[in-house]
Amino acid sequence: xxxxxxxxxxxxxxxxxxxxxxxxxxxxxxxxxxxxxxxxxxxxxxxxxxxxxxxxxxxxxxxxxxx
Numbered sequence: 001x002x003x004x005x006x007x008x009x010x011x012x013x014x015x016x017x018x019x020x021x022x023x024x025x026x027x028x029x030x031x032x033x034x035x036x037x038x039x040x041x042x043x044x045x046x047x048x049x050x051x052x053x054x055x056x057x058x059x060x061x062x063x064x065x066x067x
Contacts, residue, residue, distance in 0.1 A: 003049070004066040005041045010032060012036065020039050026055035040066065 007019060016034040019041060023032045030052065031044040041063070046052060049065065055065045 003043045003046045004030050005043065005052075005056075005063045006066050007034075007039050007061050007063040009061050010034065010036055010039045010041075012053070015061070018059055019056065022055045022059040023052055026051040 010016060010019060013036065018038050019034055020032050023030050023041070023043070027043075027046060028049055029045045029047070033042045033044075035041070043052070051062055053065075
């Protein structure tokens with residue numbers, strides 16, 4: 001089931017690439033889709049959400065799970 005994250009500080013395509021890399025390093029099966037305009041990231045799979053959120057925070061992109 002897809003999961004959506006609200007991610008802070010995504011301002012450009014370079015940010016989107018860094019967010020994608022951080023997520024894929026923490027969770028290779030996540031297959032993130034980043035929407036720069038909305039700051040939302042959709043994950044195809046996320047078995048370790050804590051690791052994903054920690055990786056994003058470490059990369060400078062704090063995130064939360066969208067309700």
